[in-house]
Amino acid sequence: MKRFLLTAALVLLAPAALAAADAASWLARVGPALRGLDYQGTLVVVADGRVDTLRVFHRVDGGRERERLVALSGPPREVIRDGSRVMCIGTGDAPVAYDMGQAGRWSEALAISEAAGLAGYRARLGGAGRVAGHAVQRVEVLATDPxxxxxxxxxxxxxxxxxRVDLLDGRGRTIEQVAFTDISLDQRPSDADLAPSAPAELEQVSALPSHAGEPAGWGVPAPPAGFRLRATxxxxxxxxxxxxSDGLASVSVYVERVGGGLRGDARRQRGAVHARSFWLDGWQVLAIGKVPAATVDRFARTVRAVPVDG
Incomplete structure (x- = not known):
């Protein structure tokens, strides 16, 4: 009887396990595709009641990635990446370049593709379909908690x-969407397509700071499951x-001195980004991130002064 029950349980679990494995195998293809393919197309971003349209060019030259994103709506602006260097060009500002490293990629899809093995997420296959005239397989990376x-x-x-990538709330509703409306695969963009509109050369101006592991004097003793301190x-x-960060979602917590008489709190939201702040005893705490409101509230409420070993 026990053997029968065990066999029955394995039969019931097998489809779910196979579906998760199939989803993971599809997600494993995302990184090589984003890094290694030549393509160009038109990308539409729908968020916070706004629709932005971008022209995207991506080319690989002997393992060196080159990419250019040009805004087709709103103020003229563009982002150019050459290897690990990124230049941002916008109206009214001089071009500024940053050494972004591997974390500076514009597409969230690369991080999402690795989320299936992270705590707080599970992956599953969806149905087939078409996007921008191409056959596609739908894969869902769902949150397992709020x-x-x-x-x-x-x-x-x-x-x-x-x-196409949709950001989903706890009820599975789309709250942000990024999708190609047209795309040409294996079509190499020209040097002109990848060149910045500004005359300045693409060069490092500032390195993004990283102080992971340094004593901070403040911390969140019990962050939500899966989140851990990545940098200070x-x-x-x-x-x-x-x-x-949990490896995909991230929350920034700022602790700063303010006037001693200030007391109160505030909530802010812009699309999928939530912010929570408190003022008390001469300090302001602000938690902000592209996470649900309850998450930033938890971070803001539980920040504590922690001893620093001298």
Whole structure:
């Protein structure tokens, strides 16, 4: 009887396990596709009641990635990446370049593709469909708790390149969407397509700071499951910026001195980004991130001064 029950349980679990494995195998194709393919197309971003349209060019030259994103709506602006260097060009500002490293990629899809193995997420296959005239396979990366958002990806069947990514709330509703309306795969952009409109050369101006592991004087003793402290950055007057992440979602916590008589709190939201702040005893705490409101509230409420070993 026990053997029968065990066999029955394995039969019931097998489809779910196979579906998760299939989803993981599809997600494993995303990174190589984003890094290694030549393509160009038009990308539409729908968020916070706004629709932005971008022209995207991506080319690989002997393992060196080159990419250019040009805004087709709103103020003229563009982002150019050459290897690990990124230049941002916008109206009224001089071009500024940053050494972004691997974390500076514009597409969230690369991080989402690795989320299936992270605490707080589970992956499953959806149905087939079409995006921008290409056959796609839908893959869902769902949150298993209320502390983070989920995602739905549409992957081009031949290459695994994500052609659409939706950000999902706890009820599975789309709250942000990024999708190609047209795309040409394996079509190499020209040098002119990848060149910045500004005459300045693409060069490093500033390196993004990283102080992971340094004593901060402040911390969140019990962050939501899966989140851990990834980096700290000192601010003036004993303040600090703490960055917490679960490997995909992230929350920034700022602790800064303010006028001693200030007391109160505030909530802010812009699309999928939530912020929570408190003022008390001469300090301001601000938690902000593309996570549900309850998550930033938890971070803001539980920040504590922690001893620093001298």
């Amino acid at each position: 502390w983070r958002y989920g995602y739905r990806l549409w992957l081009e069947t031949r290459t695994g390149l994500p052609l 950055r000192p601010l003036p007057d004993d303040g600090v910026h703490l960055l917490y």
